[in-house]
Amino acid sequence: EAGVAQSPRYKIIEKRQSVAFWCNPISGHATLYWYQQILGQGPKLLIQFQNNGVVDDSQLPKDRFSAERLKGVDSTLKIQPAKLEDSAVYLCASSFSSRTGTTYEQYFGPGTRLTVT
Amino acid sequence: GESVGLHLPTLSVQEGDNSIINCAYSNSASDYFIWYKQESGKGPQFIIDIRSNMDKRQGQRVTVLLNKTVKHLSLQIAATQPGDSAVYFCAENTGRRALTFGSGTRLQVQP
Numbered sequence: 001e002a003g004v005a006q007s008p009r010y011k012i013i014e015k016r017q018s019v020a021f022w023c024n025p026i027s028g029h030a031t032l033y034w035y036q037q038i039l040g041q042g043p044k045l046l047i048q049f050q051n052n053g054v055v056d057d058s059q060l061p062k063d064r065f066s067a068e069r070l071k072g073v074d075s076t077l078k079i080q081p082a083k084l085e086d087s088a089v090y091l092c093a094s095s096f097s098s099r100t101g102t103t104y105e106q107y108f109g110p111g112t113r114l115t116v117t
Numbered sequence: 118g119e120s121v122g123l124h125l126p127t128l129s130v131q132e133g134d135n136s137i138i139n140c141a142y143s144n145s146a147s148d149y150f151i152w153y154k155q156e157s158g159k160g161p162q163f164i165i166d167i168r169s170n171m172d173k174r175q176g177q178r179v180t181v182l183l184n185k186t187v188k189h190l191s192l193q194i195a196a197t198q199p200g201d202s203a204v205y206f207c208a209e210n211t212g213r214r215a216l217t218f219g220s221g222t223r224l225q226v227q228p
Contacts, residue, residue: 004160033215040125042206042218043161056215091160105151106216108160 002026004109006092012115018080021112025073025094031055033106034067034077035091043091049075050097082116089113125204127223136194138222140207145188147209151216152181152192156203164192164205194224202226 005024013019025032030051035043046065048055052072060067064083069075079086093106130136142150148169153161167174167181167190174181180193190207204223208216 035215042208042221043216044218045215048215093160105163105166107163108153110158110160 004092004094004107006090006109006112008112009110010113010115012117013082014117015084016081018078019082019114020076020078021090021092021114023075023077023092023109025075025092026107028096029094029107030072030097031095031106032069032075033093033095034075035093035108037089037091037111039088046077046090079114082114084116087114087116125221125223127225129225129227130197131227132197132199134197136192136197136201136224136226138192138194138205138224140190140192140219140222142188142190142207142209142217142219144209144211144217145185147211147217149210150181150183150190151208151210152179152190153206153208153218154201154203155206155221161206197224197226199226199228 007022011019032049034046036046037043046060047057047067049069052069065079067077089111091108091111093108095106096104151166152164154164155161165176165179165181167183172183178195182191202225204221206221207219210216
């Protein structure tokens with residue numbers, strides 16, 4: 001079974017520039033997550049999708065971050081304009097969803113390491 | 118590769134010894150817990166999970182213990198190997214929400 005795919009793996013941009021990350025979840029996983037992981041910390045949720053709908057985006061800085069999952073499969077996360085404090089690893093994860101609400105483990109991609117200079 | 122966590126608490130063990138990594142979680146309503154292993158340059162890798170109706174769950178060389186009274190989770194690794202060296206995160210979940218991760222512990226296995 002193929003894992004969660006992310007691209008690019010690394011990105012270096014200057015502040016105020018824009019950047020986009022792409023994620024393709026595991027086939028059949030309806031739930032997709034974007035996390036931000038700052039060096040030395042655990043991942044922090046940015047946004048959660050169920051199919052093509054947003055479940056939770058309460059921690060997404062909406063003035064500069066946006067995400068979409070138009071067809072309920074792959075997803076893009078965009079930052080515009082980037083700030084120095086956005087330097088982090090951006091992780092995408094997916095999980096199977098049960099109609100009964102049972103939670104299943106999340107599988108993570110390798111992440112995109114963003115450096116803002 | 119760049120280190121996942123430069124200022125994390127570190128547990129150093131000898132190869133072949135057992136390791137115990139502890140985690141305090143925050144939400145008494147959390148009903149699902151996972152331990153992840155993260156190596157440098159990689160995403161978190163699932164190790165083992167446990168639901169709140171259980172106190173203990175065993176996998177291959179790993180055991181997770183859950184104490185809901187004091188909101189404490191532990192990961193025990195038997196016969197620790199050099200390949201176990203990584204940063205370990207506990208994570209908690211409530212309902213269908215996303216995971217809330219702890220701050221992580223670095224495990225160093227000395228040959």
